[in-house]
Amino acid sequence: MAAGQVLVGMAEIKVIKGTGQLTCLGLGSCIGLLAYDAESGVCGMAHIMLPEAFKDKPVDKPGKFADTGVPALLAEIEKAGGNIRRLTWVFTGGAQVFKYGAGTASKLDVGARNGEAVNAHLKKLGARILAQDIGGTSGRTMVANIETGEVRVRTVQGGEKTLCQLKRVRAEAA
Amino acid sequence: MAGQTYEFDLMQMSAIREMANIGLGHATTALANVTGKSFNMDIPNVETVCLEEVPMMMGDPSDVCVGISMPIEGDVEGYTAFLFPWKSAQELWGMLLGYSPESPEDVDDLPASAMLEVGNILSASFMNALSDMTGLKIHATPPMVSIDLAYTIAASIVAEAELSDAVALAIETRLFGMENQQTTGYFLCVPTLEGLNKLFAALGIQGAA
Numbered sequence: 391m392a393a394g395q396v397l398v399g400m401a402e403i404k405v406i407k408g409t410g411q412l413t414c415l416g417l418g419s420c421i422g423l424l425a426y427d428a429e430s431g432v433c434g435m436a437h438i439m440l441p442e443a444f445k446d447k448p449v450d451k452p453g454k455f456a457d458t459g460v461p462a463l464l465a466e467i468e469k470a471g472g473n474i475r476r477l478t479w480v481f482t483g484g485a486q487v488f489k490y491g492a493g494t495a496s497k498l499d500v501g502a503r504n505g506e507a508v509n510a511h512l513k514k515l516g517a518r519i520l521a522q523d524i525g526g527t528s529g530r531t532m533v534a535n536i537e538t539g540e541v542r543v544r545t546v547q548g549g550e551k552t553l554c555q556l557k558r559v560r561a562e563a564a
Numbered sequence: 565m566a567g568q569t570y571e572f573d574l575m576q577m578s579a580i581r582e583m584a585n586i587g588l589g590h591a592t593t594a595l596a597n598v599t600g601k602s603f604n605m606d607i608p609n610v611e612t613v614c615l616e617e618v619p620m621m622m623g624d625p626s627d628v629c630v631g632i633s634m635p636i637e638g639d640v641e642g643y644t645a646f647l648f649p650w651k652s653a654q655e656l657w658g659m660l661l662g663y664s665p666e667s668p669e670d671v672d673d674l675p676a677s678a679m680l681e682v683g684n685i686l687s688a689s690f691m692n693a694l695s696d697m698t699g700l701k702i703h704a705t706p707p708m709v710s711i712d713l714a715y716t717i718a719a720s721i722v723a724e725a726e727l728s729d730a731v732a733l734a735i736e737t738r739l740f741g742m743e744n745q746q747t748t749g750y751f752l753c754v755p756t757l758e759g760l761n762k763l764f765a766a767l768g769i770q771g772a773a
Binding site for chain 2: 399400401417419487
């Protein structure tokens with residue numbers, strides 16, 4: 391990846407400030423969760439795998455779970471100089487990519503549960519959700535460009551589209 | 565424990581390699597029988613990694629692939645999956661159907677069910693070989709097919725595996741060489757630690773902790 395382009399791998403949390411772009415590659419059942427503070431230009435992204443941490447196991451990577459990932463993302467943003475009371479949120483993913491076959495109505499349905507869990511945690515925070523694109527049967531790649539404020543989502547079958555514009559929020563809020 | 569890389573000793577690693585060899589040997593033969601073409605099998609790499617690393621190991625993570633996921637049930641539980649990069653999947657379709665969808669958008673019910681059938685054949689022969697070798701009851705459940713990025717498919721399997729407490733991971737990156745064309749596939753096997761230890765015990769090998 392070129393300089394300034396940060397890939398957020400499974401279970402990771404990455405934060406950038408002012409410039410560059412954050413990418414969650416190939417989100418299937420996982421969720422890419424983005425939080426942006428327009429004033430400081432701090433933007434964080436978490437690549438969440440599962441709805442909640444296991445009760446009987448230590449959490450090695452808080453970004454892996456929705457319940458530990460949301461507070462961990464807030465902490466990272468604060469550490470980078472962002473104000474967590476000013477955040478706008480975007481999230482995508484939570485698909486069931488196994489479209490064909492008898493087992494597709496999986497009892498586990500990790501994607502849907504991830505989407506619900508992230509939604510519930512954001513609601514608890516009273517978070518301002520600018521955009522979300524979840525569910526369905528297509529994997530998504532989410533790219534947030536901090537310079538332009540553009541958040542784009544790409545799928546194999548549907549091509550690429552702009553999901554939302556982070557900077558417009560700043561103009562409206564001002 | 566989640567996120568952990570398990571250490572296997574030489575004996576355990578060679579047992580994993582041997583099971584993969586025999587299981588995949590049978591699967592390859594079965595695939596040759598339905599396609600009428602011969603396949604070479606090669607196991608370039610057997611590794612155990614932590615689950616989050618898996619999606620980066622299935623070839624180029626941003627390649628479009630056809631993924632066939634096959635959950636395992638019985639005495640041993642877990643997941644196995646084959647990933648065929650798009651060009652290789654097209655070659656398989658050519659052999660099975662006499663034509664191939666040109667792009668992922670063109671995949672409809674017939675090519676999808678052809679891949680489900682490939683999954684049925686591969687997993688049944690793989691699990692039967694393991695069953696015969698160990699005397700354990702190991703059976704395949706109906707396969708599922710996805711057409712998406714290699715990363716997406718592998719990540720979705722791994723997430724579900726972790727949720728079902730598939731704590732251990734043995735991964736084989738696999739290659740199918742063919743006479744003229746190159747049909748390449750990747751094989752992923754994610755048993756639970758408990759399941760893997762049952763396999764070890766059946767072969768008279770000490771289990772992993």
